[in-house]
Amino acid sequence: MTFWLLLTVNSVTFGGLLFLLSAGFSLIFGLMRIPNLTHGSMFMLGAYFGTTLLSGVRGIRFDFWLAALICALKVALLGALMERLLLRRLAGQQLAQVLVTLGVSFMVADLCLMGWGGDPISVATPAGLNGFVRFGAAVFPLYRLAVIAIAIVFAIGLWLMLERTQLGAMIRAGVDDPQMARVVGIRVSQLFTIVFALGAGLAGFAGLIGGPILSVYPGIDQDMLPLALVVVILGGTGSLLGSFVGSIVIGFIYNFGQALLPELAYFILFLPMVLVLVLRPQGLFGGQIL
């Protein structure tokens, strides 16, 4: 019983982390129609920036949450630059854009290896969340519960942004029908930059938030990117609800797969992606952004 309970909480935690990573991926995919293959690199960059800030820059040691915010902003800036300088040049050529993101992900991976070395770096749990919560015989780390809370707060925040603000309405219009959105005077190409920055920032934020659970190591980009892909394919591109449900589902499949069928863990992880692509290419929630 305790085993199942622990596994369930871990699954939901991991799902929450995946949501932070894949919400932006999904919006970018929905709006620009390309899978951003640097998304795992953004996650890794956020995590590595975070370890630097936490270990102290010029003697100033940053608070965990402040560091997470700075990471998010830094990575968002990088995302915006990449969209402006590289992807913009290839507007309309989806295949070329995908290949460029692939090339950049190689470059980022190598730069991180150069900057932070090949050893895994562990991230300390932020002060105040070191404790545990007892529930019967099961003991849950407080931080994992906090990650779930953060994911829910971000889900609600993103939902409000998309549903209630003008920017959100413009993004929804762009995902729905970019040509028509242009006709009614929405600068869709500007939206590209904003959404790319937003998605990258969220991924960078998720990188440091995930740090205390996953730690940071070379290759974490290649571990996280396929997961974000699976989530978004499962949920449907451009759909916030889809990426939320997809994240939780994949969180469960990943954790239960690793625990119960370790030999086939990746098989049962990617099988749903193949099935959805083949049987229902728009995803489970495709066509509905919220």
Place this chain on the structure above:
Amino acid sequence: MTNSTLGRSLAALVAVVALAMLPFAIKEIYYVNIASQILLYAIFALGLNILVGYAGLVSLGHAGLFGIAAYVVAYLLVAGHGHTLAIAAALIATLIATAGFAALALRAAGITFIMITLALGEIIWGLAYRWISLTNGDNGITVATRPAPFGIPLGSARAFYVATLIVFLIAIAGAGIFVRSPFGAALRGTRDQPRRMIALGYHVWMVRFWAFMFSGLLTAVAGILFVYYNQFISPQALALTASAESLLMVISGGAGTLLGPVVGAALVVIVKNVVSAYVERWNFMLGAIFVAIVVFMPEGLVPGVARLTRSFWRGRSRRKGKLTVATGPRQ
């Protein structure tokens, strides 16, 4: 025979003779091994190019097929079977897997096709990495011996190079016949105008399916050569990075040309092996080359250089000649 085809045949003959003489001209074994690597990766890239260049379908899962061939050989050899059986079984297993890949992936085109092949490649990688009782996981499988076709042992670097060269020449001749055949023309038709091809009575799905199978066959051959070259296989050879690298070979050299993938394979292998001896950051270089080629020379090195030389000659004869840019297949 026109002048240009005569020139081409002569150039091809010179190239073949030069390639055959190569191992005897080079003293150092290291460079002979690099040459073998280039040739085996060139076969891989030729196979992928059938899909990427001629069918317009970008696959990010070919390393999975490559890996299946290599793992089947390694597994059967370790189990005590002979080389002939291992190679035959590897070809058959990879072709069956290719048919499965094709059946699933060909339901779509464009980005969705990329995503399906990527997911399938990750599944194969995940099995190789995690199904430890079968694949030995991260530790990989070591292959003790190389085969000795017609009694000639391939243990030495030079002998292996010659064998690889022979297979490579058959592969490139096969690919050349394939793309110049009526079937190849139909394949290019399905790339450029799938709806018109349907209207003309072609079964577009079937054309793409057989192109995928041929691509899988070349990939399997490359995978078998790979496992014999390294005498070792581990999940790393199947990872997404490996698929991306093979795609880089095709695109950097020039998708949809016969020589492009060969030049691309040479470029990537040389950057990875030779340049990495001098520059530590070769992975960064690989990514940067990739980005630069996609942004500045989207048609690849071979057609790109051809265009530049053409426009150079044209520029000399007529200074303001407007050059026509031949772009590769883009969706």
